[in-house]
Amino acid sequence: MIEFGLALSRFLHYAASTALAGVAFFPLYAYAATEPERLVRWRGRVLLCSAILALISCLGWFAFSVALMGGGLTDVVDPEVVRAVVHHTGFGVVWMIRMAVAAGLVAVTIMLPSRSSMQRDQLIAFLAAGLLASLAGAGHAQMKEGWEGALHVAADAAHLLAAGAWLGGLLPLGVILLGTRETRADATTVDVEGVLQRFSGMGYAAVATLVGTGLVNSWFLVGSVSNLFVSSYGWILLVKLACFAGMLALATTNRFWLMPMLEASERTDANGWRRRLRIHVLGEQGFGLLVLLCVSIIGTMRPAIGQ
Numbered sequence: 271m272i273e274f275g276l277a278l279s280r281f282l283h284y285a286a287s288t289a290l291a292g293v294a295f296f297p298l299y300a301y302a303a304t305e306p307e308r309l310v311r312w313r314g315r316v317l318l319c320s321a322i323l324a325l326i327s328c329l330g331w332f333a334f335s336v337a338l339m340g341g342g343l344t345d346v347v348d349p350e351v352v353r354a355v356v357h358h359t360g361f362g363v364v365w366m367i368r369m370a371v372a373a374g375l376v377a378v379t380i381m382l383p384s385r386s387s388m389q390r391d392q393l394i395a396f397l398a399a400g401l402l403a404s405l406a407g408a409g410h411a412q413m414k415e416g417w418e419g420a421l422h423v424a425a426d427a428a429h430l431l432a433a434g435a436w437l438g439g440l441l442p443l444g445v446i447l448l449g450t451r452e453t454r455a456d457a458t459t460v461d462v463e464g465v466l467q468r469f470s471g472m473g474y475a476a477v478a479t480l481v482g483t484g485l486v487n488s489w490f491l492v493g494s495v496s497n498l499f500v501s502s503y504g505w506i507l508l509v510k511l512a513c514f515a516g517m518l519a520l521a522t523t524n525r526f527w528l529m530p531m532l533e534a535s536e537r538t539d540a541n542g543w544r545r546r547l548r549i550h551v552l553g554e555q556g557f558g559l560l561v562l563l564c565v566s567i568i569g570t571m572r573p574a575i576g577q
Contacts, residue, residue, distance in 0.1 A: 272337045273570060279330035281566035284405075286324035288562065290375065291402045291431065292438015293317055294395040299472055300442070300465050309460070313442060317394060318379040324401065325372040332365050364407040371401045402434045403427040409569055418490070425486035432479035435472060437517075437558040440551055443469055447548045462544070463533055470525050477518065493575035501574040510564035516557040520550045 293316050297305045305313075336355050337343045345351040356362040375397050382390050406426035446460055491503075498504035524547060532543040 272334055272343065276331065276334035276338060276570055277566050279327050279334055280569055281563055283324060283327035283331050284562045284566055285559065286320045286327055287398070287402045287405070288434045288438045288558075289320040289441060290317060290324060290398040290438065291395075291434030292436070293320065293441055294391070294398040294438075295435050296439050296442045297391050298395060300439075300468050302461060302464055302468075306460055309442070309446070312445060314379065316441065318376070321372065321375040321379050325369070325376055328365070328369050328372050332369070335361060335365075361408050364404060368401060368404050368408070371397055371404070375401065399431060399434075402430050405430055421486065422490050425483040428479055429483035429487060432476040432483070433561075436476040436480075437555070437561075439469060439472065440555050440558065444548065444551045444555065447544055447551060463529075466524075466529055466532075466547075470529070473521055473525075477521075480514070491573040491575055497574040503568050503571045503574040506564050506568045506571075507574070510561050510568070513557045513560040513564065517554045517561070520554045520557070524550050 293313055297310075297313070333346045336346050336352055339345075339355055339359070340348065340351045356366055375394070378390075378394060378397065382393075404427075406423045406429075409426065443465070446462060446465060488507075492498060492507065498508055528543055528547050528550065532547065535543055
């Protein structure tokens with residue numbers, strides 16, 4: 271029960287934090303001109319819902335971690351056990367800071383005007399980046415000390431931010447391609463091809479960062495290729511890598527086949543190519559959620575290098 275609750279709260283928190291970061295980063299690079307007002311309002315609602323879910327799941331993650339450390343769910347309401355976790359564990363210190371940041375994000379998304387402004391977007395992006403990257407301070411990266419520990423934490427933080435930019439950015443990209451009632455009225459003001467090109471450029475940097483930092487993390491947590499096949503941690507990591515490969519295959523198809531066809535198509539054919547792009551973006555989102563699920567599970571397990 272405790273292990274299931276911890277894995278579920280971890281998954282919800284990863285999903286909410288990733289959505290927060292990706293949606294917050296999106297207007298900083300995706301638009302050549304001002305973001306359409308209807309998209310600003312849509313993004314504001316998504317940011318608020320994601321911030322609330324991030325805060326709730328953050329509390330759940332902490333509660334189930336306390337239960338796991340203390341030995342039962344009753345320890346969650348034991349002030350002495352909670353105080354010991356908060357003041358005497360690295361996890362507790364980091365988590366108090368993270369819950370404060372999550373609460374701050376909820377407050378900012380509620381109190382600041384929903385209209386687009388560079389200052390508002392930058393503040394939310396900064397807080398969302400901090401919330402996501404700080405996950406590196408409460409996971410397996412804390413196993414090492416000295417320069418190895420610093421390198422592992424830095425690599426893990428960069429890995430999380432790259433994943434957030436790519437996977438979370440698929441949400442507003444999908445909405446723009448979908449052309450729902452919220453965006454259809456702004457269709458003439460959204461340069462879809464330009465947004466796709468800029469998202470693709472960001473994606474190159476994100477994938478390069480994911481691959482590089484993933485190798486560093488694997489060096490610390492897996493150790494060797496053979497360890498992937500002799501532990502539960504390794505098998506789940508292989509599933510994660512397969513899902514990442516699926517995301518990469520769809521993204522490559524988008525960049526080198528669908529986008530050129532969309533740019534070369536006549537207006538009457540553009541909707542068909544956009545529909546194919548939407549399907550691929552949904553596929554990337556599905557694979558991405560499976561990646562987050564795998565991360566949520568293996569984060570509760572002993573690394574392969576120690577088995």
